[in-house]
Amino acid sequence: MWKIVIIDDDRNVLQGMKLAIPWKELGAEWAGEATDGEEGFELIRRVNPDLVITDIYMPVMSGLEMIELLRTDQFNGKIVILSGYSDFEHARQAMRLHVIDYLSKPVSVPTLKSVLQKVIDQLHLERLKSREQEELNEKLIQFQPFIEKEWVKSVVSGTLEPSYREDDKLPVPFESWKKANHLVIGVEMVRDIRLNAVSIADLNLFRFAVGNIVKEIANAIFDSYSYSELHGTRCAIVIHLDPPPPQEELRMKLRQLGADVIESVSRYLKINLRIGLGSLKNNWLQMSDSTEEAFRAIELRESPAMKGCELFQWDRTQASPDLSPLTRPVKFYQELISAVKAGQAGLANRIIADQFQLLAARGRFTPTEIQLLAGEMWGIMNYSLYEAGIVWDERSPEELPQQEIVWLTTLDMLERWVAKTVNAICSGREWKGNSKHRQAVDFMLQYLHDNYAEDVTLGELADKVHMSRNYLSDIFKNMVGDTFNNYLTRVRMEKAKELLLEKNMLVYEVANRVGYKNVPYFSTLFKKYIGINPTDLTKRT
The missing domain is CATH 3.40.50.2300 (Response regulator)
Structure with a gap:
């Protein structure tokens, strides 16, 4: 009234x-x-x-x-x-x-x-109008972490719009970047037999788990850092140093971080990593240069940072002569993925043409190198399709292009194949969602991984993203490939497995830590999802 x-x-x-x-x-x-x-x-x-x-x-x-x-x-x-x-x-x-x-x-x-x-x-x-503004403000508050994540990703990958590449355009949370030096550490999950055998949904769980381990270790060694998930099986961590420590001290800290991350991920997740270290930059706009160097170091594997560890340092003096011009593959993949997700075939084709022009400047590629590059490109695009909610093929990503890839022997053939594949994706009608839905699901995934121990319900998250519960349930299952409750349980079980392997807590303590008061029920779920009783796991390791 x-x-x-x-x-x-x-x-x-x-x-x-x-x-x-x-x-x-x-x-x-x-x-x-x-x-x-x-x-x-x-x-x-x-x-x-x-x-x-x-x-x-x-x-x-x-x-x-x-x-x-x-x-x-x-x-x-x-x-x-x-x-x-x-x-x-x-x-x-x-x-x-x-x-x-x-x-x-x-x-x-x-x-x-x-x-x-x-x-x-x-x-x-x-x-x-006031209510609409309040709802908008509420959404902005809820999605602010994701807006900030996208900003970091665009800076790290070199895709930031030119109009934002100025100190006065830095968002408030990142103003400290102006005074600091920056170094990017590239992290890549090795696509071995184990990783190729997992589903895309499980790969998503692994990405979250790797990210949690990386951030936990970085937090113990460095005062300031930013973390960013990149395309496919890659992520990056930016170390912000104000002021930078002496060179030898920094080198020791970086080696410690790299070795600890590789060892922890191998022990808890049974996943192999390769890590590359870019060089130190004195301007935040040069972060993307450090990113490219980090992943180029992984690609070349010519300058190990320490013996017996897949940790590599960028060293321009030791880079292969035919690979000396920096072709910026991180930026290429990020821009291509964005264009594919938006269905912009014309833009995607221009990005492909520009990149292959740079690749051609390197010189000749052997048929084996061409096919390896094709497999890498497909793996990255396939994961990006999953992120966008596109069902391209029900077969595994390895089987889909295999018959076509074996016939690729030249750079021109590879370029035509990539362009044909991208055009087919962009013109297809296999979308299971739109950008708004993807944003909502991204929010839900992050919320689940941050609050898995709480009594999280689908209804609660539906209210947060302003969608009906049933509609959101369908969107989540379509995009993630699993129901909301199953995915939450899998997150809890993976975290419980990690805690049990650390051997610092008893089974009932782990159950309570991941959100279960009933220990027998927790043990039943653990065996169902992990394949072994929690007590047996602690005895075997």
Whole structure:
């Protein structure tokens, strides 16, 4: 109900107005009355009405003086003046004080009703806009971490829009970047027999798990860092140094981080990693250069940072001569993936043409190198299709292009094959969702991995992303390849497995840590998802 206050020194007017206003029809209620401006001011401050109807000439304090005090007091309600005098100067002052209407006494009932209806319609519209803005602000708050993640990814991969490549365009959370030095560490999951055998949904779990391990170790060694998932099986961590430590100290810390990450991921996830170290940059806009160097170090594997460990340091002096021009594959894949996800075939083809022109400048490639490059490109595109909710083929990603890849022997053939594949994806109708759905599912995945120990429900997350529970359930299953509850349970079981392997906690403590009070039920689920009882796991390792 809209609250209306009436202020007039004539009690007959007050009584007449109360009788004349069609309260129920307007959806309004009487909220109080006063006979002078001072009394009216106190009344309005107390009840905070939506609409004030006031006379101008009143004892103690005039209506205009009262309105001016109200505006100084930040009162934002609507005000209608009802006066027995037509005075231009008063009307001018009323406009300056944002009075919504100025009526002369006596006012007819139809005119009064019309004016009040207009005011209430405006209140309805403003409330609707206010609610929409509140919802928008709420969404922005909820998705702010993902906006920040995309910003970091665009800087790390070199895809940041040119108009944002200035210090004054840095978002507030990243302003410290201006003064710091930066070094990128590239992390790549090795596509061996074990990794190639897992489903895309399981690969997503591995990516989260690797990210958690990387961040935990980096947090113990460096004061400031940023983490970014890149395409396929790659991620990057940016170390921010202000000021940078002595060269030897930094080298020791980087070796420690790399060795600890490789060992921990191998021990807990049974996944092999390769890690590359880019060089130190003194400007945040050069982060992408360090990224390319880090992954080029992994590609070349010519400068081990320490013996017996797949940890490599970028060293331009030892890079192969035919690979010396930096072709920026990280940027290429990131731009290509974005174009494919958006279905922009023309843009994707231009990106492909530019990249293959750079590859051609390197010189000749052997048929084996061409086929390896094709497999890498397909693996990255296939994972990106999953991220976008596209079902390209129900077969495994290794089987899909194999018959075509074996016939690729030249760079031109590879370029035509990549362009044909991308065009087929962009023109296909195999989408299972859109960008809004992908954003909602991304939010849900991150929320689950951050809050798996809590009593998380699909209904709770549906409210957060402003979708119906059933609709969100369908979207989640289509994009992730599993139901919400199954995925949450798998996240909990993988975390429980990691905790048990550390051997710092008893089974009941692990169960409680991942959200289960009932230990027998936890053990049953653990055996179902991991294939072994939790107590047997601790005995075997």
